[in-house]
Amino acid sequence: MDQLIIADKKFNSRLLLGTGKFGSNAEMEDAILASGSEMVTVALKRVDLETDTEQIITHLQHPHLTLLPNTSGVRNAKEAVFAAQLAREALETNWLKLEIHPDPKYLMPDPIETLKATEELAKLGFIILPYIHADPVLCKRLEDAGTAAVMPLGSPIGTNKGLKAEVFLEIIIEQSRVPVIIDAGIGAPSDAAKAMEMGADAVLVNTAIAVAGDPSKMAEAFKLAVLSGRIAYEAKLGKISKFAAASSPLTAFLNE
Amino acid sequence: MTIASNFIDCFSQYDWEEIKASIYQKNEKDVLTALYSTKRNLADFMALISPAAEPYLEQMAQISHQLTCERFGKTIQLFAPMYVSNECQNICTYCGFSFHNKLPRKTLSDQELLEEVAAIKKLGFQHILLVSGEANQTVNIQYFSNAIKLIRKHFANISIEVQPLEEGEYAQLQELGVYAVLVYQESYHRETYKTYHPKGKKSNFDYRLETPDRIARAGIHKIGLGVLLGLEDWRTESFFCALHLDYLQKTYWQSKYAISFPRMRPAEGIIEPNVIVNDRNLVQLICAYRLFNPDVELSISTRESEKFRESIIPLGATSMSAESKTNPGGYAVEKESLEQFEISDERSALIIEKIIKSKGYEAVWKDWQAMQPL
Numbered sequence: 001m002d003q004l005i006i007a008d009k010k011f012n013s014r015l016l017l018g019t020g021k022f023g024s025n026a027e028m029e030d031a032i033l034a035s036g037s038e039m040v041t042v043a044l045k046r047v048d049l050e051t052d053t054e055q056i057i058t059h060l061q062h063p064h065l066t067l068l069p070n071t072s073g074v075r076n077a078k079e080a081v082f083a084a085q086l087a088r089e090a091l092e093t094n095w096l097k098l099e100i101h102p103d104p105k106y107l108m109p110d111p112i113e114t115l116k117a118t119e120e121l122a123k124l125g126f127i128i129l130p131y132i133h134a135d136p137v138l139c140k141r142l143e144d145a146g147t148a149a150v151m152p153l154g155s156p157i158g159t160n161k162g163l164k165a166e167v168f169l170e171i172i173i174e175q176s177r178v179p180v181i182i183d184a185g186i187g188a189p190s191d192a193a194k195a196m197e198m199g200a201d202a203v204l205v206n207t208a209i210a211v212a213g214d215p216s217k218m219a220e221a222f223k224l225a226v227l228s229g230r231i232a233y234e235a236k237l238g239k240i241s242k243f244a245a246a247s248s249p250l251t252a253f254l255n256e
Numbered sequence: 257m258t259i260a261s262n263f264i265d266c267f268s269q270y271d272w273e274e275i276k277a278s279i280y281q282k283n284e285k286d287v288l289t290a291l292y293s294t295k296r297n298l299a300d301f302m303a304l305i306s307p308a309a310e311p312y313l314e315q316m317a318q319i320s321h322q323l324t325c326e327r328f329g330k331t332i333q334l335f336a337p338m339y340v341s342n343e344c345q346n347i348c349t350y351c352g353f354s355f356h357n358k359l360p361r362k363t364l365s366d367q368e369l370l371e372e373v374a375a376i377k378k379l380g381f382q383h384i385l386l387v388s389g390e391a392n393q394t395v396n397i398q399y400f401s402n403a404i405k406l407i408r409k410h411f412a413n414i415s416i417e418v419q420p421l422e423e424g425e426y427a428q429l430q431e432l433g434v435y436a437v438l439v440y441q442e443s444y445h446r447e448t449y450k451t452y453h454p455k456g457k458k459s460n461f462d463y464r465l466e467t468p469d470r471i472a473r474a475g476i477h478k479i480g481l482g483v484l485l486g487l488e489d490w491r492t493e494s495f496f497c498a499l500h501l502d503y504l505q506k507t508y509w510q511s512k513y514a515i516s517f518p519r520m521r522p523a524e525g526i527i528e529p530n531v532i533v534n535d536r537n538l539v540q541l542i543c544a545y546r547l548f549n550p551d552v553e554l555s556i557s558t559r560e561s562e563k564f565r566e567s568i569i570p571l572g573a574t575s576m577s578a579e580s581k582t583n584p585g586g587y588a589v590e591k592e593s594l595e596q597f598e599i600s601d602e603r604s605a606l607i608i609e610k611i612i613k614s615k616g617y618e619a620v621w622k623d624w625q626a627m628q629p630l
Contacts, residue, residue, distance in 0.1 A: 140509045174295055177506050236289055250317035253567040254536050 001230050004202055006179050007095075007127045007148040009066070013038045014196065015226040016068070016181060018206025019056060020046075022215060029059040031209055035219035039066040041097050041204070044087045045073045057091075068129065070097035076110070077117035084121055096121065097151070098130040107157045111138050115145060122146030131183055134165035139172050139180075149178050151204065154195065155185025158207050162191040166198070173199045189218075189225030196229025197237060262469045264462055266503045267496070272445055275302075276492040282306035291315060296548050301498050304544035305491045313540055320543040320572040323550045330617045333575035334605060335383035335415070336376050337557075339584045340364045340403060342594050344389030346456030348442075349527045350484065350520055352582075352596045353389040355456060359594045363395055368589045369403055373410050375588035379579055379605045382412040382622040385438070387582075387596075390419035390458060397425045404432045413624035415478070419457065420467040426474035433626050437471045438480030439464070440518065444496035445488045452487055468500065472508035479504065479511055480555070485538070486520030486529030494541055498548060505549075514553035514575070515545055521559045521597040535564055539571060546572035558599040565601050565608075569615045578608040 004011040017037045022028035032040055046056055047069075060067060069087035074080045077100065084096050098121065100114050101107040109132050121128050127148045132138055134152040142150055152172055155161035162185060163169060173180050179201035186192050192203045205222055212218035282303045290300035291312060303309060304316065341363035344353040364372060376384065386403065388395050400418060408414060415436035416429065426437065443449040446461055453459045471479050481500055483493040501513055517538060520529040533541075542554055556565055556573045558580040565576065579602075581587050583595035601608075609619040 170295070175506060175509065236293070249314050250321055250567075250571055251314050251539060253563060254313075254539060256563075 001227060002234065004179065006129070011038045011066075011202075012036075013223070013226075014202040014230055015192070015222055016041065016183075016202055016204040017209065017219070018204060019043075019060070021207055021210035023210075025056055025059045027215055028056075028210070031215040031219040032060070032065070033062070034216040034223070035209070036223045037219075038064050039068055041068045041070045041206075042091075043072045044069050044083055044090070047087075047090055066095065067091055067093055068095050068097045069093065070099050070131075072099045072101075074100055075102040075113075076100065077113045077120065080113070080117040081120050081124070084117075084124075084126055088126070094125055095127045096129065098128050109133060109153070111135060114138075115141055118142050118147050119145045129181065134168035134172060136168060136171040136175060139176060143176070143178055147178060149181055149201070150176060151181045151183040153184035154182050154191065155187075157184040159185055160187025160208055161185050162187050163194055163198075169195070169200070170198060189221045192222055193225040193229035193232075196226055197232050199233055202226075262466050263500060263503050264465055266499070267444075267465060270496070270499065272492060275495050276489060278302060279306050279491050279495060282308045284308055284311075287312055290547070291319065298495070298499060298502060298548075301544055301548040302495055304547055305494055305541060309540060309544070310536070313536065313543070316540065316543040316547060317571050320546040321570050323546055324570075324572045324574065327550050328574050331620050332569060332573065332612050332617050333383065333553075333620045333623055334381065334608065335385055335413075335575060335577055336379065336381040336605070337385045337387050337417075337577055337580050337582065338372055338376060339387045339582055339586060339596065340369065340399075341388040341391060341395045342584050342596070343391035343395055344456075345392070346390050346458040347454050348456075348458065349452050349454075350487070350529075352594060357594075362584045362590060362593045363391070363399075364403075364584050364589065366402070366406060368585060369406055371588045372585065373407050377410055379587075380609075380621055381605065383415070383624070384411045384413070385415045385417055385577070387416075388418045390456065392419065392457065397421060397428065400429060401432055404429060404434060408433045408626070412622045412626070415480070417480070420464055421470070423470040423474050426471050426476055430474055430476050434476065435624060435626075436478035436480060436512075436514070437476050438482075438514070438516065439467045439471070440480075440482040440484060440516065441465060441497065441500070442484040443487045444483065444493055444500075448488045468504055469507075472504060472511050477512060478514060478553075479508075480514040480516055482516040482518055484518050484520060485533040486531055488531060490531060490533045490537060490541065494544070498545070501549065501552065512553070513549075513551075514555055516555045516557065517542065518557065519559055521600065538564075539568070542568065542572050558601045559597065560600055562601045562603065566611055566615070569612060569617055576608065576612075578605040579603070 004014050013036045015037045017040045019042050069091050071080045071083040074083050100110045114130050129149045131151045139150045155164040181202040182195045182200045183204040186205050187208050195203050209218045279302050286303035287309045290303040342353045343361045347355050413435050417438040449461045483497050553574045555575045557577050583593040612619040
C-alpha cells in the first residue's frame with residue numbers, strides 16, 4: 001500500500017480514529033493501538049486546559065500518533081477560529097479538524113461557515129481538514145481556499161449507516177486535488193473497505209469502534225478492511241459490464 | 257501535498273521519453289482494464305491511445321457513442337471561423353501565415369468585418385470563431401475589443417483563436433462577451449516546438465503553455481486545447497494534452513473545455529508533416545478522449561474529408577465547423593486572399609445540416625445567450 005500524504009506529512013495507515021464515546025480512556029488507547037492508526041482526532045472541548053490531571057491526552061502520547069484537534073461544539077466561523085487558536089496553543093499543533101455544526105440534533109456541518117473559517121485559518125497557517133457534507137462544489141471551493149484535505153460524510157454522524165452519499169463521494173474523489181477522507185457514518189469494516197475501493201484516500205471511524213462489543217477487536221477489523229480496500233483500489237478492480245453488440249459497426253468506414 | 261499553481265509545475269514532473277515508452281509498453285490487459293472501467297484516469301487514457309488498443313477500436317467507438325449520447329444527446333453544434341487577419345510576425349514552418357511566406361497580407365477594417373459578418377449570418381451561423389495570426393502592433397487587444405464590439409450583436413456566441421494574451425486582456429474580452437478562447441499548444445515537446453517555431457513571440461514555449469491558466473483565471477467560460485497532429489508522436493503529444501485538460505479541469509473547475517484535432521493540411525509554402533496521423537489513428541484518439549472525459553467537447557473542422565466528417569458524427573464529436581474560409585475576407589470581401597490551410601470539406605452549411613439530420617442527429621445553430629448587456 002502506498003503512503004497517505006497530507007500537507008507533506010506521510011502516514012502508513014489510512015485509518016483515522018476518533019476518540020469519543022469509548023467506555024474508558026484505557027479502552028480507547030487499546031483500540032487506537034490495535035487499529036494501527038497514525039492520526040487521531042481529539043475534541044478541544046474535552047481537553048482540560050487548566051489542570052494537569054490524568055486526562056484524554058495522556059493516553060494519546062505515542063510517537064507514531066499525530067493529534068488532530070477538532071473544533072466540535074463551535075457554531076460559526078468566528079468561534080471556530082478562536083477554538084483553532086486555543087487548540088494550537090494547548091496541543092502545540094497547527095493541524096486542525098474543522099467542524100462547525102450549529103445543528104445539535106444531526107450535527108450537520110455548516111457549509112458557509114466552514115468555507116469562511118477555512119479561508120481565515122489558511123491565512124493563519126493552519127493545516128485544515130474540514131468536516132463537510134458530500135458536496136462536490138464545496139470541496140472545490142475549500143480547495144481554492146487552501147484546505148489540506150476534505151472530509152465529506154458518508155452518512156449522518158454517529159448513525160453507522162454506511163456510504164449513503166456514495167454517488168456524491170464518487171464525484172468528489174474524481175475531482176479532488178487534495179486527499180479525500182470519508183468521515184462519519186462508516187458503520188462496519190465493509191463500509192470502510194468499500195470507501196477505500198472507491199478511491200478515498202482515508203477514512204475516519206469513531207462510533208463503530210467505540211461502541212462495538214470489543215472495541216480493540218473491531219479496531220483491528222477496520223485496520224484490515226482499510227488495508228484490503230486500498231490494495232484492491234491500487235490493484236484496479238475488474239468491472240463487470242457488457243459491450244453492446246454492434247449491428248452496424250461505427251468504424252466500418254475505415255475499411256472502405 | 258502542494259497543489260501546482262500553474263501548468264508548468266505539473267508539466268515539469270513528466271518526462272517525454274518516459275511517457276512515450278510507457279504508452280508503447282501498454283498491453284492488452286491495460287486496454288481491457290481501461291475499457292471496463294467506469295471512471296478512467298490518465299493511465300487508462302495512455303492505454304486507450306496505445307498501439308495495444310488498436311484491435312479494440314470498434315468497442316471504443318461504441319462506448320464513445322454511448323457516453324456522448326448520455327452527456328450531449330444526439331446533437332452537433334455548428335460554427336464558422338472568421339479570419340480577421342493573416343498578418344503574422346511568427347515563423348511557424350507548417351503555417352500558411354508564417355512570416356517567411358512573402359505573400360500579401362490583409363487585416364479586415366470595420367466595414368469589412370461587418371461585410372463578412374453579413375455573409376456568415378446569411379449561411380445561418382450564430383456561433384462564430386474569430387481567428388487571427390500574431391501581429392501585435394496592428395492586431396492586438398485594441399483591435400480585438402473593437403471587433404468584438406462590432407460583431408457581438410450579430411452572434412449568440414463568440415469564440416476567439418488568436419495569439420496568447422495577458423490575463424487582464426482576456427478579462428477585458430470576457431467582459432465584452434467573448435465566450436471561449438482556443439489556444440493550441442501545437443506541440444508539448446519542448447525541443448520540437450522550438451524547431452517549428454524558431455522566431456517570433458510564439459517561440460516562447462512556456463508562455464504559451466501557461467496561457468490556458470491565464471484564460472481560466474480571467475473567467476472565460478470555455479477553453480479549447482489541442483495539438484497540431486503531424487509534428488511529433490501523436491500518442492505522446494495527446495497524453496500531454498490530456499494531462500493539461502485534467503490539470504485545468506481540476507484547478508479551474510468552473511470552466512468548460514474543448515479539444516480540437518487539427519491534422520496538418522497542405523498550405524502555401526509549408527513543410528510536409530513529420531508524422532502521419534491516419535484516419536484510424538484519429539478515430540482512436542477521439543474515442544480515447546471521450547472515454548477519458550465524458551464532458552469535454554470534441555470539435556471537428558473542415559480540414560477533414562467529407563467521408564471522415566460524416567462518419568465521425570456518432571463517434572463522439574460534439575461540434576463542427578462548416579463551409580469555412582480560412583482567409584481574411586474569405587466569405588465576401590476578398591475571396592482570394594492568403595489562406596491558412598486548404599480546407600477539405602467544402603460543402604455548404606445547409607448540406608452539412610442535412611447530413612447531420614440524416615444520421616439521426618440535430619444540428620444546433622444556437623446554444624448560448626449572452627448575459628451581458630450590449
